[in-house]
Amino acid sequence: MKLFTSVHDVPNVDELVKEALSLKTDPYALQHIGKNKTLGLIFLNPSLRTRLSTQKAAMNLGMNVMVMNMDKEGWALETRDGVIMNGTTVEHIREAAAVIGEYCDIMGLRSFPTLKDREADYSEDIFNKFIKYSNIPVVSLESATRHPLxxxxxxxxxxxxxxxxxxxxxxxxxxxxxxxxxxxxxxxxxxxxxxxxxxxxxxxxxxxxxxxxxxxxxxxxxxxxxxxxxxxxxxxxxxxxxxxxxxxxxxxxxxxxxxxxxxxxxxxxxxxxxxxxxxxxxxxxxxxxxxxxxxxxxxxxxxxxxxxxxxxxxxxxxx
Amino acid sequence: MKLFTSVHDVPNVDELVKEALSLKTDPYALQHIGKNKTLGLIFLNPSLRTRLSTQKAAMNLGMNVMVMNMDKEGWALETRDGVIMNGTTVEHIREAAAVIGEYCDIMGLRSFPTLKDREADYSEDIFNKFIKYSNIPVVSLESATRHPLxxxxxxxxxxxxxxxxxxxxxxxxxxxxxxxxxxxxxxxxxxxxxxxxxxxxxxxxxxxxxxxxxxxxxxxxxxxxxxxxxxxxxxxxxxxxxxxxxxxxxxxxxxxxxxxxxxxxxxxxxxxxxxxxxxxxxxxxxxxxxxxxxxxxxxxxxxxxxxxxxxxxxxxxxx
Amino acid sequence: MKLFTSVHDVPNVDELVKEALSLKTDPYALQHIGKNKTLGLIFLNPSLRTRLSTQKAAMNLGMNVMVMNMDKEGWALETRDGVIMNGTTVEHIREAAAVIGEYCDIMGLRSFPTLKDREADYSEDIFNKFIKYSNIPVVSLESATRHPLxxxxxxxxxxxxxxxxxxxxxxxxxxxxxxxxxxxxxxxxxxxxxxxxxxxxxxxxxxxxxxxxxxxxxxxxxxxxxxxxxxxxxxxxxxxxxxxxxxxxxxxxxxxxxxxxxxxxxxxxxxxxxxxxxxxxxxxxxxxxxxxxxxxxxxxxxxxxxxxxxxxxxxxxxx
Known part of the structure; x- marks a missing residue:
């Protein structure tokens, strides 16, 4: 699996469920596979369950986790191409995503829809750009149109x-x-x-x-x-x-x-x-x-x- | 000890102080006891000393730590029972506490008083509900009426x-x-x-x-x-x-x-x-x-x- | 190296660059040297690259990391000496820095200039006080006048x-x-x-x-x-x-x-x-x-x- 943003990334859901139930019986058996691997959890919107469960899951696998609430700890990202950035956005998603990709092995990302512009929301533009520019596997922590975890x-x-x-x-x-x-x-x-x-x-x-x-x-x-x-x-x-x-x-x-x-x-x-x-x-x-x-x-x-x-x-x- | 919210949870304070002074001389001797155990630190109010010292203490014992500033990263919790939640609160403390209990072995919790309603503050309603619904041991990181650490x-x-x-x-x-x-x-x-x-x-x-x-x-x-x-x-x-x-x-x-x-x-x-x-x-x-x-x-x-x-x-x- | 706030803390930059390039080829070779050592990352201003890269660097060396966004999770610090603290500042930098020094082995600190008062900014008063009162090695994560990392x-x-x-x-x-x-x-x-x-x-x-x-x-x-x-x-x-x-x-x-x-x-x-x-x-x-x-x-x-x-x-x- 190179990506997890929808059911389309899963060859067989029955198999995946069986794998989860097996892993639940022995949560710490695979701690070696995450050693020295870093998960970056990037939140553009608030989270409770998703943040805690994903952070814990990564630690169970021996990974390091870095949590970044971009909406609070960071700054506004520009997502449109071809605009002169003389407004309120401080950094373009192209750079922000690529930089996170330099420090992390896997990225988890949450980005809610606006509910104003259907076409924009359903294009999953922000998500797709994070995937494209980060150049690392991305796990959806809820996107504009899906919440696969x-x-x-x-x-x-x-x-x-x-x-x-x-x-x-x-x-x-x-x-x-x-x-x-x-x-x-x-x-x-x-x-x-x-x-x-x-x-x-x-x-x-x-x-x-x-x-x-x-x-x-x-x-x-x-x-x-x-x-x-x-x-x-x-x-x-x-x-x-x-x-x-x-x-x-x-x-x-x-x-x-x-x-x-x-x-x-x-x-x-x-x-x-x-x-x-x-x-x-x-x-x-x-x-x-x-x-x-x-x-x-x-x-x-x-x-x-x-x-x-x-x-x-x-x-x-x-x- | 199943809980730490007041001196009443401590059988003998002299013994506990002796244990602390002994542990201070060899801080990393017990790192095995926290292995694969997770401490969730839930803050409904700001913290400096309490957050850093408790996080460090847990790491000294080999624990994993997840910090959640509910007041900033999360959303408003409903604490009253029997109300139709059609206002500004997004999640009931019954669910929020229970969910945290699913991911953590021990919870640290900070919740300040309002200083408006003495009866409500001194009932320790929020704290008691977190303890009841999380179903895991809770450490007070300062409640409405006490700061036992x-x-x-x-x-x-x-x-x-x-x-x-x-x-x-x-x-x-x-x-x-x-x-x-x-x-x-x-x-x-x-x-x-x-x-x-x-x-x-x-x-x-x-x-x-x-x-x-x-x-x-x-x-x-x-x-x-x-x-x-x-x-x-x-x-x-x-x-x-x-x-x-x-x-x-x-x-x-x-x-x-x-x-x-x-x-x-x-x-x-x-x-x-x-x-x-x-x-x-x-x-x-x-x-x-x-x-x-x-x-x-x-x-x-x-x-x-x-x-x-x-x-x-x-x-x-x-x- | 006891401090890293400017190039003046570096005896020889050519050597330091060579060391970095060597370390880049084998990032996890020195994980034992950070064991049971804690890095406190204190941000008085927002950060993306600096936070993630420094956190990851510390984990690569086996360190524990505690991130504290003082501007959001904490409270306003008083930096002036000799004032009666009856205003909006909640804690003096003397105490805040000393306390962080009690829990951390190394501190990373970010503090931007005001751009209003040149003399104050260029005195690096906040940075120097954190260094003086914390009593631990400090790494600049960008100060009023420098960004040496x-x-x-x-x-x-x-x-x-x-x-x-x-x-x-x-x-x-x-x-x-x-x-x-x-x-x-x-x-x-x-x-x-x-x-x-x-x-x-x-x-x-x-x-x-x-x-x-x-x-x-x-x-x-x-x-x-x-x-x-x-x-x-x-x-x-x-x-x-x-x-x-x-x-x-x-x-x-x-x-x-x-x-x-x-x-x-x-x-x-x-x-x-x-x-x-x-x-x-x-x-x-x-x-x-x-x-x-x-x-x-x-x-x-x-x-x-x-x-x-x-x-x-x-x-x-x-x-």
Whole structure:
């Protein structure tokens, strides 16, 4: 593996999940492979789970880690080419990325979308430039359109907790008061469609009309607009808010009543409930579910560690 | 030791001080006990001494350390239960604490009081929730009401520099222009009352009327309102400002003239002067004392390292 | 080496460059010398290259590293003596430096000039106080008047890429929209004058009138005000903006047209182009040069690592 920015970098997700579960049983067995290798974690946006889990994963593999909050410790980067830099940006991404590449063996990068300009966000311009100019393997710590370490951890969690060979997994839209990126649901859909193609799960997406994800992330996915209908017989419900892709970055009317609670859970096959976190209690998801045995959210967050460690291991062995 | 949030977590302070002084003579002897163990240092407020000394202490024991300034790198946490999270808080302390518990073996936590709501501050709600939901051992890096690593370092310093078997230690209030928490004096009083009970010292508190600390922190303590009377025959003077507990968080009239200077030091038994730092020169304590051989403030700060290392060692061996 | 704040701390720059180039061929050979030694990196101003390269250099030598962004994680330091601290500063540099010295074996420090008060900036008061009160070896990560790790990396780069025994090196002023410190050109001039004295290079400075550097940094340097004349036969051009030293901190008229482009490069002896970064594209230096094979800026940034590692190695062996 030379890069980890989407499911397309993974030849076989079933194999990768098996590797993660194996590594989880013996976390420190591979400490020699990271010796004298340095991971640079570059954040253009805040992070809790991603930062701690990826830092810990790298240390488990014997790596050195350098964390750089560019948005706070550094300065504004210019991302456009061909502009005279006489404004507020201090350094061009071409130099910044290349310099980080000089000091690090692998880079982790987080860069959120603007939610203002769909074309710009979905071009993944900043991410692609970091990859191009750094000249080292890059791990996505969430980009404008994807969060693959999260989706990988989600699939690990589903494999751990499934009670049938091929569980039904439902991605269920949830309300929020702020417009959120589509990166987590895009990525989750992309991974689940792949898992479905590999025969691991059945996948259904449910959301109010107008919240359709970009088609490239939902190949052959079943979309059911009636939430109750979609949740029927579900084994796992993945709760997540996102803003509209069509009416880009907007919150649309019609999302009232979509919050999952214990009553609605009765429709399902005693489904386990997942969420990538952070979650707004009693807005996105009811406290009664979060505090119940049905919630997997903490186990899921815990699996971020093994997802990151498996990815770093594969990148290290390809250096 | 499963927790370190107050002197009540310590069976015997004399033993703990002896352990610290022993460890100081051979700092790297126990590097194997922290191998593959991770300390998460979570700061909800700024820190210099506490951060550096605790990070260094953990590294001396072979631990990995992850520092997270939640107030700057993260986002606002909701601490109340039963509220719909449709405001400015992004994540509930229940999830945030639990997630940190997934990645760390031990957590260090700093969370200051508001100084607005005494009941809320003194309930130690945030701290108790972090302890409850993280499900891992927690070390206080200063809470709303206590700073036990500081007090432990203070007692180590007193043991190192005492010239008599049972020195007289005076906690002496000092002026300040801002209302400061009671956490350092609360904790110091609590530790000194224990040290007195164990026969290590004699303890006296002096402050203007109205600055009485909460009684739970000063069991059987001698309070003398006349500063000169209190300082008589003192071997150690612990200088510290705090705001009123009774008229909560307020600066009261009557504190003028309480700053310690060399002239007033003559009353004492050639007392050594201590302060937890940061200190405002010539407001809380005179420069002439700080720059004299009577000042122990830097040695005291240095002992923060051994206090932290001793506590981490005890937590590690109880994992 | 007990200190690294300027070229004056270096007995022989040719030897130091040779040591760096040797160390570059075997970066991890000396990991034992940093074991259980701690480097504290204290930033009073932002940093990208300096932070990452110095942190990595220390880890290559087996050191522990603690990074502290005092400007963001900490609080305002008082630097003046004899003032009553009843204002906005929370801690005096005397205590802050001494405390850091208790926890660290070596300190790296960054502190920019104000560009308001020349006498204060050029007194290097903050730096000298950190050195005096910390009582440990200090490495400059850029001070008010110098950036010696940058200049050392520059000289390493010149040695690596020179095609003649004694190349001609030209420091060429460049335009900018903001007043920048003189620290990089001061330091570069100081190192190049020394390299010239040791027979390694020939050195010329070119800038508009009014941008003369302080004489102490340019002993025996050749200053040519006509840029084209200065660039003739140049083997290396070091492009850098700085504000006026005479009319302190000001941008003077007359800098138009000083930006280097490929056309002007024809005057030279196929010169390689250097810049310390960050660089404002098409304002300080043309994109066409930065993206061409003539640019050494990324290699130069890469050499920051070996400069830092060589300096730390020398400080460690003198502890």
């Amino acid at each position: 999260q989706s990988f951890a989600d699939l690990i969690t589903i494999q751990e907790y499934k009670k049938t060979a091929r569980p039904k997994v439902v991605l269920s839209w949830a309300p929020h008061i702020k417009p959120l990126p589509q990166s987590v649901p895009n990525s989750f859909a992309e991974w689940m469609c792949r898992a479905e193609a590999e025969g691991m799960i059945d996948f259904v997406i449910t959301h109010p009309r107008g919240y359709e994800l970009a088609e490239e992330f939902t190949p052959n996915a079943t979309i059911i607009y009636d939430q109750d209908e979609a949740l029927k017989d579900a084994d796992f419900i993945y709760v997540k808010n996102w803003s509209s892709y069509q009416d880009y970055g907007k919150i649309l009317p019609g999302g009232e009543g979509w919050m999952l609670d214990l009553e609605r859970l009765k429709i399902t096959n005693q489904a386990k409930v997942m969420h990538c976190l952070p979650v707004r209690r009693d807005l996105e998801l009811s406290s009664e579910i979060l505090d119940s045995a049905e919630s997997l959210v903490i186990k899921e967050a815990g699996n971020r560690l093994w997802a990151a460690q498996t990815v770093l291991k594969n990148l290290l062995t390809s250096l | 500081q007090s432990f370092a203070d007692l180590i310093t007193i043991q190192e520099y005492k010239k008599t078997a049972r020195p007289k230690v005076v906690l002496s209030w000092a002026p300040h222009i801002k209302p400061l928490p009671q956490s350092v004096p609360n904790s110091f009083a609590e530790w000194m009352c224990r040290a007195e009970a164990e026969g290590m010292i004699d303890f006296v508190i002096t402050h203007p009327r109205g600055y009485e600390l909460a009684e739970e922190f000063t069991p059987n303590a001698t309070i003398i309102y006349d500063q000169d009377e209190a300082l008589k025959d003192a071997d150690f003077i612990y200088v510290k400002n705090w705001s009123s507990y009774q008229d909560y968080g307020k600066i009261l009239p009557g504190g003028e003239g309480w700053m310690l200077d060399l002239e007033r030091l003559k009353i004492t038994n050639q007392a050594k002067v201590m302060h937890c730092l940061p200190v405002r020169r010539d407001l809380e304590l005179s420069s002439e004392i700080l720059d004299s051989a009577e000042s122990l403030v830097i040695k005291e700060a240095g002992n923060r390292l051994w206090a932290a290392q001793t506590v981490l060692k005890n937590l590690l061996t109880s994992l | 940058q200049s050392f990396a520059d000289l390493i780069t010149i040695q690596e890429y020179k095609k003649t025994a004694r190349p001609k090196v030209v420091l060429s002023w460049a335009p900018h929209i903001k007043p920048l410190p003189q620290s990089v050109p001061n330091s570069f001039a100081e190192w190049m004058c020394r390299a010239e004295a040791e027979g390694m290079i020939d050195f010329v400075i070119t800038h508009p009138r009014g941008y003369e550097l302080a004489e102490e940094f340019t002993p025996n340097a050749t200053i040519i005000y006509d840029q084209d004349e200065a660039l003739k036969d140049a083997d290396f051009i070091y492009v850098k903006n700085w504000s006026s030293y005479q009319d302190y901190g000001k941008i003077l008229p007359g800098g138009e047209g000083w930006m280097l482009d490929l056309e002007r490069l024809k005057i030279t002896n196929q010169a390689k182009v250097m810049h310390c970064l960050p660089v404002r594209r098409d304002l300080e230096l043309s994109s066409e040069i930065l993206d061409s094979a003539e640019s050494l800026v990324i290699k130069e940034a890469g050499n920051r690592l070996w400069a830092a590692q060589t300096v730390l190695k020398n400080l460690l062996t003198s502890l």
